[in-house]
Amino acid sequence: MAQNGTSVSIQDLSLSFGAISVLHTLNLDVAEGEFIVLLGPSGCGKSTLLNCIAGLLDISEGRIFIKGKNVTWEEPKDRGIGMVFQSYALYPQMTVERNLSFGLRVAGLPKEEIDKRIARAAEILQIEPLLQRKPSALSGGQRQRVAIGRALVRDVDVFLFDEPLSNLDAKLRAELRVEIKLLHRKLQNTMIYVTHDQIEAMTLADRIAVMKGGVIQQLDAPQTIYNRPVNRFVAGFLGSPAMNFIDGRLEKVGSDWQFAFEDVRIPLATYAFEKEPTPGPAVFGMRPEHVAFNSGAGWPFTTTANVEVVEPMGSDTLVWLKLGKQNFTVRVTSERTPNNADTVSIGFDPMRASLFDAQTGNRL
Amino acid sequence: MTAGQITAIQPVQEGQDQAGAGPFGPKPRRISAGRIGLYAFLVVAALFFLIPVYIMIVTSLKGMPEIRLGHLFNLPGEPTFQPWADAWLHACTGRDCNGLSPGFYNSVKITLPSVVISIICASVNGYALTFWPYRGANLLFGLLVFGAFVPYQVVIYPLIIGLSSVGLFASLPGIIIVHTIFGMPILTLLFRNFYAAIPVELFKAARVDGAGFWRIFFHIMLPMSVPITVVAVILQVTGIWNDFLFGIVFAGRPNWPMTVQLNNIVNTTTGVREYNVNMAATILTAAVPLIIYFVSGRWFVRGIAAGAVKG
Numbered sequence: 001m002a003q004n005g006t007s008v009s010i011q012d013l014s015l016s017f018g019a020i021s022v023l024h025t026l027n028l029d030v031a032e033g034e035f036i037v038l039l040g041p042s043g044c045g046k047s048t049l050l051n052c053i054a055g056l057l058d059i060s061e062g063r064i065f066i067k068g069k070n071v072t073w074e075e076p077k078d079r080g081i082g083m084v085f086q087s088y089a090l091y092p093q094m095t096v097e098r099n100l101s102f103g104l105r106v107a108g109l110p111k112e113e114i115d116k117r118i119a120r121a122a123e124i125l126q127i128e129p130l131l132q133r134k135p136s137a138l139s140g141g142q143r144q145r146v147a148i149g150r151a152l153v154r155d156v157d158v159f160l161f162d163e164p165l166s167n168l169d170a171k172l173r174a175e176l177r178v179e180i181k182l183l184h185r186k187l188q189n190t191m192i193y194v195t196h197d198q199i200e201a202m203t204l205a206d207r208i209a210v211m212k213g214g215v216i217q218q219l220d221a222p223q224t225i226y227n228r229p230v231n232r233f234v235a236g237f238l239g240s241p242a243m244n245f246i247d248g249r250l251e252k253v254g255s256d257w258q259f260a261f262e263d264v265r266i267p268l269a270t271y272a273f274e275k276e277p278t279p280g281p282a283v284f285g286m287r288p289e290h291v292a293f294n295s296g297a298g299w300p301f302t303t304t305a306n307v308e309v310v311e312p313m314g315s316d317t318l319v320w321l322k323l324g325k326q327n328f329t330v331r332v333t334s335e336r337t338p339n340n341a342d343t344v345s346i347g348f349d350p351m352r353a354s355l356f357d358a359q360t361g362n363r364l
Numbered sequence: 365m366t367a368g369q370i371t372a373i374q375p376v377q378e379g380q381d382q383a384g385a386g387p388f389g390p391k392p393r394r395i396s397a398g399r400i401g402l403y404a405f406l407v408v409a410a411l412f413f414l415i416p417v418y419i420m421i422v423t424s425l426k427g428m429p430e431i432r433l434g435h436l437f438n439l440p441g442e443p444t445f446q447p448w449a450d451a452w453l454h455a456c457t458g459r460d461c462n463g464l465s466p467g468f469y470n471s472v473k474i475t476l477p478s479v480v481i482s483i484i485c486a487s488v489n490g491y492a493l494t495f496w497p498y499r500g501a502n503l504l505f506g507l508l509v510f511g512a513f514v515p516y517q518v519v520i521y522p523l524i525i526g527l528s529s530v531g532l533f534a535s536l537p538g539i540i541i542v543h544t545i546f547g548m549p550i551l552t553l554l555f556r557n558f559y560a561a562i563p564v565e566l567f568k569a570a571r572v573d574g575a576g577f578w579r580i581f582f583h584i585m586l587p588m589s590v591p592i593t594v595v596a597v598i599l600q601v602t603g604i605w606n607d608f609l610f611g612i613v614f615a616g617r618p619n620w621p622m623t624v625q626l627n628n629i630v631n632t633t634t635g636v637r638e639y640n641v642n643m644a645a646t647i648l649t650a651a652v653p654l655i656i657y658f659v660s661g662r663w664f665v666r667g668i669a670a671g672a673v674k675g
Contacts, residue, residue, distance in 0.1 A: 056568050077574030089565035093587035102583070103573030150569070162565075 006068070007032045007190035008053060008158055013062035015045075015052060015214075022048050023214040025062070030192060035184050037201040038194045040211035041237070046194045049211075050160050053192065054083050067157055077103070079158075082151025086163040088143040090135035096146050097131040100153050114153075121152040124183070141172045148183070161193040165200060177203060198238050202226065210234045228354070232361035235285050235354050241318055243285045244328050247358065250282040259284045259355070262324040266301050270351040274363055281358035288318065288331040290352040294338075299347030307342045321346070424448065424643035431639050447640035451648055455641050457628035464645050467625030471605055471652075473536060474621055478543035479600040482551055485544065486596065487589060490555025491581050495567045505556065512549035520613060527614065534616030542614045543604050551596050558592040559585065598660050602653040622649050 008030040015023040022045050030036050038046040051057040053064060055076035063072045071079045090099050097118060104114045122128045125145045135143055144164055151159055164180075165173045181204055184191055195201055201208050202222045209219045210233075218230045229235035235243050248261030250268075257277060259266040266284065292299060305321040305328065317337045321328045321344070330346060338344050355364040423431060424447050425440040453463040460466075492498075493505050523542060524533060532538035562585070570580045611621040626649045630642045 051568075054568075054572060056571060075574075076572045081572065083569065083572045085565040085569060087563045087565050089563060089569040091566070091570070091584050093584075102570075102575070106574040106579060147569075150573070154573075 009065040037205035039201040044211040045214040082156040083160040121149040246284040283356040285354040302347035448644040451645035467622035471621040482544040482547035486551030489552040494559035539615040
């Protein structure tokens with residue numbers, strides 16, 4: 001069924017708990033060695049999907065293939081997966097070494113093989129000095145490393161991560177993020193990674209699947225998702241500070257289109273429409289960092305706006321403007337910080353904008 | 365103050381300079397009237413509840429002539445341990461005059477297997493109800509909890525009929541079965557709630573590692589269950605040891621537990637009423653639950669504090 005090079009294939013998967021439907025006829029193909037991130041707000045079904053892949057939840061409809069083998073009804077241990085959990089889920093009464101070897105002992109592997117695999121995992125994750133400790137004597141980062149090691153020793157094809165960094169503080173999270181990326185580069189395993197953290201998603205993923213309400217909204221490379229979101233939800237979910245949205249109308253002037261709100265007209269000559277648009281209500285989206293600031297002419301669209309609030313963030317500064325009656329944020333470098341209540345000129349190229357249908361929220 | 369007069373007091377004076385007369389340093393401990401009242405009440409209450417214990421102990425150490433003088437609170441003039449020996453070895457229960465000791469061994473024979481079997485069943489119950497929910501699991505759990513509220517007296521007669529029809533009425537296995545059944549609701553509730561507090565991810569991780577029902581139970585859940593098991597042991601040992609009703613109904617005369625024997629000793633109406641022996645016998649019977657509480661008290665605290673999953 002699955003094509004060559006496909007590691008995990010999910011076909012028409014549905015899951016409902018009683019009357020509540022969590023996942024609806026979901027399809028997802030993950031290539032061999034690919035790093036897929038399932039991204040979405042809490043309750044979007046991303047962890048549920050991961051549990052289905054792991055075999056920890058029985059699905060209602062559909063099929064799951066791993067390495068071309070139909071594992072829909074297989075036990076978790078027979079699926080060739082390793083899983084890392086948010087709460088680490090280390091066995092508290094066992095030492096790190098026993099934690100790592102538990103699955104191998106269950107499988108009845110010979111002692112030498114177990115020792116070999118533990119030594120390899122411990123070396124990769126640099127946890128050799130911790131092997132004889134209990135989980136309670138480890139820090140959060142060390143615990144998560146052991147949890148990754150437990151998946152590593154299983155020598156599996158697919159790694160499943162369920163928000164593995166959410167319990168760590170910001171600094172450790174950044175460190176371990178890089179380590180996971182290095183680990184993926186070293187091992188070349190297929191990895192499916194659930195998170196609600198867009199930075200983790202952007203930095204780690206080969207492709208991101210943005211989920212909402214049990215449906216994959218967009219499955220694309222991080223840059224594509226960031227620059228060309230397919231709908232308003234994806235556009236608003238990714239990016240911090242969030243994309244600016246302006247409600248207005250799409251109008252045709254001669255052969256060119258323009259976006260109109262209040263008394264502002266934005267020419268859309270450079271904007272690449274998905275298909276031939278029709279005049280009517282629309283939403284104009286522009287990322288705060290795609291707006292030039294006090295840079296004079298040379299942009300397809302320039303205007304002036306009043307500064308409401310300035311938020312210095314160290315590396316750069318967030319400026320909250322009023323564009324007509326609409327809020328508009330602009331990210332500028334720290335050297336160019338304006339004062340409160342200044343009037344500033346801004347300019348941008350509508351090429352970088354995203355236009356959405358006012359009703360459906362889909363990209364125009 | 366000149367520069368040469370640096371003393372240990374100086375930092376304090378500096379603090380006063382900076383903050384004026386405002387408070388600084390650790391908050392002083394004040395004894396308020398409310399505190400005094402509280403402790404006074406606690407001490408009085410403790411003494412009040414200790415009075416019967418005191419009377420029991422001093423009476424058990426007196427000879428009968430001294431007791432007849434009627435000075436209830438006096439310390440024994442000629443302390444003697446004879447009443448204790450009598451209570452243990454010679455006190456009469458009806459026709460037999462073997463003291464309490466046969467009852468003690470009967471109680472041990474009833475309590476030990478009942479505690480072990482009921483806790484094993486309840487921990488498996490709680491584990492299955494929490495991690496392997498099957499169709500009707502919630503209904504079963506609801507029925508079990510309901511069972512905790514059924515008065516014992518209501519089910520005694522049906523139980524007698526049931527046990528006698530399988531030939532277990534008035535036997536040691538019979539009383540053990542009865543105690544196991546009646547321990548089930550509360551113990552299952554106890555274990556289920558304990559396991560419900562364990563992150564389900566631990567169970568999922570074990571499943572991914574390939575462990576099955578029993579392996580997860582014995583290798584992962586049971587080692588974590590020490591605190592709750594101690595609580596369950598305390599509950600069951602004290603409950604079963606103190607039981608009188610089931611013992612007298614279901615155990616049968618040769619297996620009567622200590623509580624029943626104690627009742628027979630104290631209520632024997634022939635001859636002189638030996639208060640000192642009665643007191644000694646009562647203390648002996650109550651000793652086991654008391655020791656359990658004293659020894660295991662700190663385990664309660666440790667049980668609550670234990671938990672190495674998150675941190």
